[in-house]
Amino acid sequence: MNEIGGAPLFFLEFGDIVIYFTPFTLTLFLLALVFSVFVLVSRPERQLEIAFGGDAYYAKEISLSELRFRRFMSIACGLACMGAMVTGDVFDFTLFVSLVGICNVGIVAAVRSRHVQNAAYQYGLVALAGTVPMFAAAGMVAATTGTLSMLELAKGALTVPLAAQALLVLGVMGEGMAPFYAAKAEMFRAPGAPYVIMCSLSSLLIFLRVTEVILLI
């Protein structure tokens, strides 16, 4: 089961922290990179809205300051996501995932609308709560096995407690809930497709990576 994401292509060692690329992690890394480039080079769309009480319609604009902040958070989210996709260290993975959660809150909370900010607040609470089981999982892995290296754990000589695996998944679910908040009708009153998509993409990517991590360790 050591090669569940395909045969390793490349290892990059930083002391005992190893970054590794398999066909699986490389695919996820490239997707995060491509969408980060989209965020960097694209301007947000202008959503069309119908004005009530007549035939008129108008296009929503996004202010420059809001655009800059959401773009910054989206790029930070993309970078955190890329880190989470290729890291070979359980603690680093939890750090990157919590950063993804923070950035997603930032992307949503920057919109100047009460409804959108309510959604961001609710998501923020869940993401905050999600960090507790996630870091607890990393702590349990270190305490029971003496290592946080996924490559060491994948050798099968050390047993990771089922509770640690369950807590890790629970934590990632909390951080990766963004699409469910972004899918709220209120959220889509706000324009900014490249940024909202980064919320969805990052959540999906961390779900996919945690699947590999759980199967690996």
Add this chain to the structure above:
Amino acid sequence: MIAELLFATFFGLLLLGIHRKVIARIQRRPGPPVWQEILHMLKFSFKTTWVPATASTALFVGVVLVAIGIWTAALLVILSGGSLLVIFAIYMLHKIVEHGFGLSSGSPYGKFGGVRSVISAASEIPLFVTVAAIAIFTKSLMISDIVAYQELEGPLLATIPLAAVAMYVVLLSKMPFGPFSIVESKELVSGYKTEHFGVWRAGLEVCNGLKTYVLLLTFILVFIGSLPFWMVLIAMVLITVSLSFVCAVSPMLSPYDSVTIQTLIAGLMVAYVAILGVMS
């Protein structure tokens, strides 16, 4: 590789054409010719192309390239006997593509198609269940290992039939005109793809052809095993026809019902794999 890619695209589109024809005949309509989807793709390739004034241009165009890119990668992975987890990832990432298509134009129709795509995320869980059930038995997620396992132990379709049902539901949720096709429902014009015309739509048609071919080929390799090429093609047609029957006789569900039923199916499948895991 180019030849395989072209064949997969055209045969996938032909399967979608057969799908439309079978649905039409069941509903006592003449229906379009089976090569209609291929004609669509060719027609859109030469039509006037534009980007809406309200669109996020880079995303509007880029997402088409991403759609073709990920399914080309999926075809490459499956032909080389790579990891099933990569196919799983690409299938899930297709959701982002639909989301991107829908949101990038600024159109309310596309926007709601994209929103429906996100809220129907439960449709992906049965695929995860399939992957987990296969891992329990084969101890590997490499497609080449799974095929080799079936040559020794017999088709997984007989060993874990409910996992095959889970994968079948996944295929059904991606077929057009099906009970779960809420992302391109007619009240949203064409849903997430409403504003993509001309060569962008041709790109989307190529993606749909590739996606259909790759998913059906994955189903056959993972649950039946290695077959002669002509039998693989026949099996693909038979599975498509069975899916068409389901689509023809079941109405499109409302978004709420679609998500509820998909969640229930996902819950049942998770319980099934948990039982398998305990028993193994």
